Amino acid sequence: PEHRPLYGKHVLITAGPTHEPIDPVRYIANRSSGRQGFAIAAAAANAGARVTLVAGPVTLATPHGVDRIDVESAREMDAAVKNALPVDVAIMVAAVADWRTRDFIAEKMKKRGSAPPALRLMENPDILASVAAGTKRPGLLIGFAAETQDVLENAKMKRKRKGVDWIVANDVSGDVMGGDRNRVNIVTEAGVETLDDMPKADVARALIERVADALADKVND
Numbered sequence: 001p002e003h004r005p006l007y008g009k010h011v012l013i014t015a016g017p018t019h020e021p022i023d024p025v026r027y028i029a030n031r032s033s034g035r036q037g038f039a040i041a042a043a044a045a046n047a048g049a050r051v052t053l054v055a056g057p058v059t060l061a062t063p064h065g066v067d068r069i070d071v072e073s074a075r076e077m078d079a080a081v082k083n084a085l086p087v088d089v090a091i092m093v094a095a096v097a098d099w100r101t102r103d104f105i106a107e108k109m110k111k112r113g114s115a116p117p118a119l120r121l122m123e124n125p126d127i128l129a130s131v132a133a134g135t136k137r138p139g140l141l142i143g144f145a146a147e148t149q150d151v152l153e154n155a156k157m158k159r160k161r162k163g164v165d166w167i168v169a170n171d172v173s174g175d176v177m178g179g180d181r182n183r184v185n186i187v188t189e190a191g192v193e194t195l196d197d198m199p200k201a202d203v204a205r206a207l208i209e210r211v212a213d214a215l216a217d218k219v220n221d
């Protein structure tokens, strides 16, 4: 039916940051409130989808009708995502930390007396790229890109490099982080659609509308 366009579809969404522990009290993270990802989960559930939301550490309430799996680190997020596959659509909104420390320190590091510690970092798994390359790749795979410069050029390159269908790109040089509003560009094979600046809930509804249209087009092919 028209008002439940994603009925019967399983949509996987990642949201929020990941925390990469340094010692029991410290971590590395990217800035992310999780609000845009949670809004997309709510919009997908409203559209009738079964929604699995893999959430990093955020303080947001679970949207109605959404199955939420809480994780802390990128490796935990990776495992939860792989465990949720196969799905019809995956929308990876999480701001995954690119690096974690090589060695977790089991006891709280003391600052007294010693020089500041050097952190040795190593790369985290790229969850989106590995889902794109995997055997259970969703029929529609969407990544996000937060950039502070050359937003569209970077998004177009990222779409190809990661092997995803769409990249939703936003300019985070302003006050998007943690805020209520967002202005995004949806980069697909066909081109770029730039949406107006609007509340994150409206961005979410617009994106889910386009997801529903894309799935309907596939069925009618």
Ligand code: C5P
Pocket (backbone or CB within 6 Å): 014, 074, 092, 093, 094, 095, 096, 097, 098, 124, 125, 126, 127, 128, 129, 142, 143, 144, 145, 146
């Ligand atoms: O490469 P970059 O971090 O800019 O890519 C952003 C996109 O890739 C987002 O969709 C994000 O959720 C996803 N990503 C991921 N795993 C990573 C890094 C990014 O899934 N380790």
